[in-house]
Amino acid sequence: xxxxxxxxxxxxxxxxxxxxxxxxxxxxxxxxxxxxxxxxxxxxxxxxxxxxxxxxxxxxxxxxxxxxxxxxxxxxxxxxxxxxxxxxxxxxxxxxxxxxxxxxxxxxxxxxxxxxxxxxxxxxxxxxxxxxxxxxxxxxxxx
Amino acid sequence: xxxxxxxxxxxxxxxxxxxxxxxxxxxxxxxxxxxxxxxxxxxxxxxxxxxxxxxxxxxxxxxxxxxxxxxxxxxxxxxxxxxxxxxxxxxxxxxxxxxxxxxxxxxxxxxxxxxxxxxxxxxxxxxxxxxxxxxxxxxxxxx
DNA sequence: AGCGGTCTGTTGAGATGTCAACACACCCGG
DNA sequence: CCGGGTGTGTTGACATCTCAACAGACCGCT
Numbered sequence: 001x002x003x004x005x006x007x008x009x010x011x012x013x014x015x016x017x018x019x020x021x022x023x024x025x026x027x028x029x030x031x032x033x034x035x036x037x038x039x040x041x042x043x044x045x046x047x048x049x050x051x052x053x054x055x056x057x058x059x060x061x062x063x064x065x066x067x068x069x070x071x072x073x074x075x076x077x078x079x080x081x082x083x084x085x086x087x088x089x090x091x092x093x094x095x096x097x098x099x100x101x102x103x104x105x106x107x108x109x110x111x112x113x114x115x116x117x118x119x120x121x122x123x124x125x126x127x128x129x130x131x132x133x134x135x136x137x138x139x140x141x142x143x
Numbered sequence: 144x145x146x147x148x149x150x151x152x153x154x155x156x157x158x159x160x161x162x163x164x165x166x167x168x169x170x171x172x173x174x175x176x177x178x179x180x181x182x183x184x185x186x187x188x189x190x191x192x193x194x195x196x197x198x199x200x201x202x203x204x205x206x207x208x209x210x211x212x213x214x215x216x217x218x219x220x221x222x223x224x225x226x227x228x229x230x231x232x233x234x235x236x237x238x239x240x241x242x243x244x245x246x247x248x249x250x251x252x253x254x255x256x257x258x259x260x261x262x263x264x265x266x267x268x269x270x271x272x273x274x275x276x277x278x279x280x281x282x283x284x285x286x
Numbered sequence: 287a288g289c290g291g292t293c294t295g296t297t298g299a300g301a302t303g304t305c306a307a308c309a310c311a312c313c314c315g316g
Numbered sequence: 317c318c319g320g321g322t323g324t325g326t327t328g329a330c331a332t333c334t335c336a337a338c339a340g341a342c343c344g345c346t
Binding site for chain 4: 210233235
């Protein structure tokens with residue numbers, strides 16, 4: 001089979017559009033309210049919420065699914081803006097959220113929750129959330 | 144309500160992961176087989192399939208949801224690589240797919256179809272595709 | 287013709303992401 | 317102690333994206 005059927009095409013188009021839409025809307029809400037980009041927010045929530053404000057750079061990279069290089073560049077920018085600082089620890093580096101960083105996440109958290117509800121959760125209530133979730137799970141092999 | 148409930152969180156996490164996964168896998172398949180990036184493929188399919196190999200830059204920008212600037216930069220790069228050329232027409236510009244460009248899409252099309260099936264359609268068969276589609280449609284206001 | 291106003295692209299600067307090469311600390315076997 | 321892996325980040329070059337400023341063509345009105 002070479003071309004997608006109409007049905008397949010409809011699913012694909014809807015998927016692509018929805019992915020884009022949800023992603024950009026949520027990111028825009030957070031940026032508008034706090035100045036944090038999506039990566040900024042990702043870094044800070046993980047560092048602050050998952051290990052009390054201090055985390056090994058390597059672990060952070062895994063959690064975010066970033067390559068070491070990308071994270072390094074990004075953290076350098078965040079450091080310049082005063083959101084985090086870094087300390088050498090043994091072989092590697094430890095990322096520490098600064099006061100400004102912790103403040104920024106605190107501000108962003110409720111905005112994020114509201115945005116997720118507005119752009120994802122609420123719309124899905126009109127459909128069938130649990131079936132939808134099951135579908136999503138099929139898309140990500142346990143890997 | 145400030146924080147997301149467990150259920151909301153599960154949906155959000157699954158959504159974020161699935162969006163990323165599907166997007167990157169499909170793009171990677173196309174790039175591996177043809178050297179075309181996702182934007183390259185988007186430009187070429189639209190120009191070739193929607194208007195026989197020639198399209199006004201402005202319309203292309205709308206179709207792709209790109210700002211004029213981004214498209215301009217991207218087309219400049221594609222032009223350098225010989226995938227398209229551009230001609231001034233009245234007030235604006237017309238994008239023309241070159242032979243190499245048409246060849247590249249021809250090569251990419253079946254790869255794209257296969258990738259969409261493998262990474263999106265087939266996994267969803269194990270769930271409930273029509274309910275899933277209905278959910279997706281709720282996520283994108285008719286705009 | 288002449289004068290704005292609008293539409294369409296381009297440009298350059300800066301932010302961000304990707305990739306491969308490199309540097310350094312740590313570990314382990316001799 | 318030495319010598320090479322292995323693990324962890326950094327760096328620089330380059331690709332890509334965003335944003336605001338700019339430039340030219342066209343339009344409508346006088």
